[in-house]
Amino acid sequence: MAGVLIFSFLLSGCNEEEKEKTESPKTESQQTEIREEDTEESEETVMKVQIKDQFFTAELEKNPGAEAFAELLKEGPVTIQMNDYAGFEKVGSLGKSLPTQNRQTTTQPGDIVLYNGDQIVVFYGSNSWSYTRLARIQDLTGWEKALGNGSVEVTFSAE
Numbered sequence: 263m264a265g266v267l268i269f270s271f272l273l274s275g276c277n278e279e280e281k282e283k284t285e286s287p288k289t290e291s292q293q294t295e296i297r298e299e300d301t302e303e304s305e306e307t308v309m310k311v312q313i314k315d316q317f318f319t320a321e322l323e324k325n326p327g328a329e330a331f332a333e334l335l336k337e338g339p340v341t342i343q344m345n346d347y348a349g350f351e352k353v354g355s356l357g358k359s360l361p362t363q364n365r366q367t368t369t370q371p372g373d374i375v376l377y378n379g380d381q382i383v384v385f386y387g388s389n390s391w392s393y394t395r396l397a398r399i400q401d402l403t404g405w406e407k408a409l410g411n412g413s414v415e416v417t418f419s420a421e
Contacts (some may be wrong), residue, residue: 282361283312309335309350309373309397311384312417313408319421320397326361327376327394334360334421338353339419346412350387356380366391371406384409384416 307322309332322328327420344354346375359379368390369375375393381421383393386406
């Protein structure tokens with residue numbers, strides 16, 4: 263009886279070895295490919311924002327409006343004449359409509375949003391309204407001063 267148990271134990275051990283041999287581990291190139299895909303998904307998409315001689319970097323949101331705006335910027339820079347509104351934002355017409363995903367939002371300085379599908383709004387103050395978020399300025403140093411008083415020309419471009 264003990265011999266049968268030992269023989270059964272040895273056979274079950276062989277099966278595990280065979281199972282391990284038949285399951286193919288990922289090759290190094292497959293592992294590298296997976297790591298690169300993970301990196302691509304986690305990378306932030308950025309754009310440049312130029313006001314006069316100052317440049318800012320903005321991180322784009324992940325929504326259809328922001329993606330459409332990024333695609334537009336791949337065709338070339340977009341310059342918009344923006345006018346001051348209510349002492350907390352600059353507003354200008356994009357000249358075309360983008361997809362919207364409006365949500366009630368309280369904006370902060372540095373937010374860039376889409377209003378009514380075809381108006382780009384950049385904030386140097388705060389407001390609560392229904393917008394589609396497009397991007398956010400990463401470093402606000404000099405942002406409010408660059409926007410200044412009255413009208414200003416703002417150029418958006420792909421990074």
